[in-house]
Amino acid sequence: MRKIFLFSLALLFSWQLAAQESKQFKIHSHNDYLQKAPFWEAYAAGAKSIEVDVILQDGKLMAAHEEESINPAKTIESLYLDPIRKGIENGLIDGIDFTLLVDLKTSALPTLDVLQTVMEDYQDLAYGKANPEGLKLIISGNRPEVTGYESYPEWMFFDYQSKDLNESLPWDKIGMVSLSFRQFSIWNGKGRMVEDQREKLQQFIDQVHSFDKPVRFWGTPDSKTAWKAFYEMGVDYINTDKPYEANSYLKSLPNTVYQNPEIHEAYQPKFELDGASVPVNQIILMIGDGNGLAQISAGLFANGNELNLTQLKNMGLIKTQATDDFTTDSAAGATAYATGRKTNNRALGVDPSGKPLQNLPDILDGYGFRSGIITTDQLTGATPSAFYAHHAERDDASEIASFLPKSKLDLFIGGGEEKFIEQKEALEDAGFLLNKLDLATSKKIGYFESKGSLPAKLGSDRGDFLKESTQFGLNFLGKEQSPFFLMIEAAMIDSGGHGNNSSLLISEMLDFDEAIGEVIQYADQHPGTLVIITADHETGGVSIPQGDIASSTLELAYHSDDHTGIMVPIFAYGAHSDEFRGVYENTEVFHKIMKLVQGYHSGN
The missing domain is CATH 3.20.20.190 (Phosphatidylinositol (PI) phosphodiesterase)
Known part of the structure; x- marks a missing residue:
């Protein structure tokens, strides 16, 4: 007993x-x-x-x-x-x-x-x-x-x-x-x-x-x-x-x-230049952090069975493994996209030995491209910082922040201003107009939306930050009539996966999709635009056991509270978008981009 x-x-x-x-x-x-x-x-x-x-x-x-x-x-x-x-x-x-x-x-x-x-x-x-x-x-x-x-x-x-x-x-x-x-x-x-x-x-x-x-x-x-x-x-x-x-x-x-309370209308692409073999002058890489196929499906079913993303015809699958781990983190995943090289988890812009790697903004500067990054994360977060920093530990925020003034970026928008207090003077000396979204006079802009992390869209006053920042970024980088590269990250889909929180995951995915609609519309209006939409990895091992499209209600199930090694979808639209079909490693996205750039632009 x-x-x-x-x-x-x-x-x-x-x-x-x-x-x-x-x-x-x-x-x-x-x-x-x-x-x-x-x-x-x-x-x-x-x-x-x-x-x-x-x-x-x-x-x-x-x-x-x-x-x-x-x-x-x-x-x-x-x-x-x-x-x-x-x-x-x-x-x-x-x-x-x-x-x-x-x-x-x-x-x-x-x-x-x-x-x-x-x-x-x-x-x-x-x-x-x-x-x-x-x-x-x-x-x-x-x-x-x-x-x-x-x-x-x-x-x-x-x-x-x-x-x-x-x-x-x-x-x-x-x-x-x-x-x-x-x-x-x-x-x-x-x-x-x-x-x-x-x-x-x-x-x-x-x-x-x-x-x-x-x-x-x-x-x-x-x-x-x-x-x-x-x-x-x-x-x-x-x-x-x-x-x-x-x-x-x-x-x-x-x-x-x-249950999604509000359905947004999907933009209908024109497809006039989709897959056309024309010069690529605007490259927009959109990364949904943790955004796997189930996450996209959940957003689709919660939005009346229609998304901006799912209008697209050219798509493939990406293998995401890191050098030292079957399951990548955001740092290694973003580094693969930014540099074309696999690296260890937690590493940003360096190879497995710690040697710095050139990233897309660095390289494209030599081809006359302007560059920018937009994120709903802090700007020292793993995905955005892979496009300007070179450091082996993603959590060393002060070290990571020190790379931003030295980067080739012309635009950055995101959270985490408190991490850049010591870099304010260096950023201004580098030519950045800080915290003013001024299209008319500035050639370089750095905008901090928050001192720390941005809030989730659901239940906060974040509003259409990502969509509006995307609109501004496209207009700002395009105003000089020079080619440009823009990375846009929706960071908190990943948070929904980690927290096994369906409302967070789906609302952030739909927020991402509204920004995708703006980019697709921009591509239709600006020939020579290539749009690439993918994820760094899947988060949560998500499946969808039950749902009701009529009421925009979904039940998600979670196998994990961490990243998984499942392949992630990649979608492309616009100039040469057909070249992004297939199943391939995440590093190939970089190499496909560079092949197109080198085919139409002369480097220094």
């Missing part, structure tokens, strides 16, 4: 977060006595109904489903009533907010007689007028006639198991209404329940609720899809043999399900 209690104690503390009560659903721990730590696993998982099968044998109530599985040490007292009392005495249980569903496997009347005798020693726990917060036992399985319910003690209630619901029933003694799920449906928990079966089930649920009683079904499929379906239908006690998994999944729904 002591071993069971100590194991139970360890479980309770290791799962203390899962034990928090959910106000949105209730778990029924089916056949709970079969768990490694009966009662405690269910309690730690937040179950509000805990099932124990009992067999009357030699005057004792054994916790078992059939006689062959009886263990003399496992009784309703040892597995349930004693642990509950000990838990209250030790402060592990601070209130009884659950019921025991006692499933009688032997004849009702003699078994209930013994149960009443047993409970005489647990009156301190039992529900009653003198103890309204006490433990309720709901009798299931073999039960007395309904007409006899009123003769049993205050703490004893009954599991009513019939479709015959009427006002004459002794509702004050009915603890819940339960039926076999198979009376309504043969659904296996995969895909979607057949609609007429679902309607019959919903009608019964609603009928039970009309009598202000909870409903439960046994024999249900035991999967995430099923748990969510029953939760959405209003099943009060969701039946499961996996209480911890069910509780964890259902608790996650506020983070994993998102």
